[in-house]
Amino acid sequence: MNTPTGPAVPGSPGGPPDGSAAPGEPLLSVRGLKVHFPIRKGVLLQRVTGYVRAVDGVDLDVGRGMTYGLVGESGCGKSTLGKAVLRLVEPTAGTVRFNGVDVAGQSREGMRRLRRHMQMVFQDPLASLDPRQSVESVLSEPLRAHGFAGDRSRRVRELLDLVGLPAGAAARYPHEFSGGQRQRVGIARAIALNPELIIADEPVSALDVSIQAQIVNLLEDLQDQLGLTYVVVAHDLAVVRHVSDVIGVMYLGALVEEASSDELYAQPLHPYTIALMSAIPIPDPEVEERRRRILLTGDLPSPVDVPPGCRFHTRCPFRQPTRCADESPDLREMRPGRKVACHWAEEIAAGAIRAAASAHDPTATEVGTPSS
């Protein structure tokens, strides 16, 4: 093992940025985060006719060195949440504290400096690389932007080595690489400045299945070597389970359940999570044969028009005549380490409430797939 951390950037030692966090405080702390996109109509006088509530009040904490997995259907706002944490998308409300520093209160230049410690890996590796930039230029750009004092080309080779690319890759252009190699370049760029937090937005979903495992392993290796903290956004339950310590399940812009990875998969508590988990095929033909799949009816409601009460009640197979339609459940701690946003979680867990029969209707749509 060579020293993976590399020379520090002057003026900002590898440690926490100014306003250092109290011990025990999580590295990333999000409270009441909302991202609403206005919908405008009209040609001359653009009136706001509504909002797309992409992220609608999310609280979460990510401890140092942990991996937090965010799962949910496409369109549930998980990517927007990731971008809002880095302020690549401007939050509408709520606070994001990184290492004790309020991210929303930063000036443009302050934000630029702060982002050195929090980086992003993108879903589409080709789109995230400037087609006119050689890999050398891609990787030395963050170094130049933050006044890296050392030998830049040495650092570039070091980064390539860290992500498992040959030194010769430096002179090449993005279109000359395969998808997996491009994502390695994207990861190398993200770790170029020795960040503490990396937000990986669907880091493997654009890749071949055969390549996905390599990239997932690379991310884990880098976490061990560099002491990184990850927020991994994904819709692939298997990937998230593999990498995450804690998993948050999102539905229509809000977290509906949060638990450690093992517990969540062993006993999902929220009806939505239960339905999601029941959709995972089991690699054993006999068990698979007897597996009970809960099929959700109806489409994902529009985030412009979030259902009142529990946002999942329109599709919930465990829906009860009271509370669900008119009372919005908080994300509450049911027992230590298990948070769930369901009025009836205890009863469902105890088996007192069963999924409605119609939800097993074979003609109903499967989770996440639109009805035909």
Add this chain to the structure above:
Amino acid sequence: MSLSQAETVAVAPEETGGSLGRDAWRRLRRNPVAIAGALLVTLFVVVALLAPWLAPYPPDKPVGQVTPVSIPGPSAEHWFGLDDLGRDEFTRVLWGARWSLVIGVVSLLLGMAGGLLLGLLAGAFGGWVDGVVMRVVDMMLSVPGLLFAIGVAAMLGSGLDAVMIAIAVVNMPIFARLLRGQMLAQRRSDYVLAATSVGVRRRRIVLGHILPNSLTPVIVQGTLTLATAIVDAAGLAFLGLSSNDPSIPEWGRMLADTQRYLSSAPLLAVFPGLAIVIAALGFTLLGESLREALDPKYRR
């Protein structure tokens, strides 16, 4: 080594090399339309550059006897015949290429510079700057091109400078709108987000990433605009808005001067007309095939 060697992935071995430009160049060379366009453009440029050496006679002096009723047609000594003042028509067509090229290129560069500056302002700053610039552009585009050019040239007083500025002004909004649209599209791309997140400053993102990636259609538009600039220059000259100096062999002006002799010497109108068509066709073909070569949508 930090990672196991087995993890090190081999990079595709074939020497594709270089950037997207090389790929486009390869497709361009295989396209017969592009080759035809390039040949016509080369012919035009070579003639324009070498006119003083290619032309057999001086362009501004009579070399034969003519009267209004007998203008000699093509012959062995004078391939295109003589014009109404007894000058060698072939020589004048060759020299005309030179003027067309100068007027075309200068007006294109002026218009492109102005248009790109406006587009860059709108695309880089957005907001109210974008609004103001684009409304001005809309107003300019709402007037028909040649009519607008006539207005500008007439305002400036006729002359070659006026023609060039007029054509430049007419072309400015096209480039402004094109660049601004491209920049807006690029601004939302992931690599801009990525550059922002690694801390690249805004000015460098705009000038180093967004602008270079927005220029491809500008190059295509530039080639196509050269064709229209040549036609417009001829049009303005035909309408008498170009230089008053009759010794300057300008194709549009040559067309205008031969109007009176259309019945006795119709070929005098044909030769400069053909020359205009060849030059404009060359740049149009080249521009269209450039567009095909550079546009990913056409990739096969």
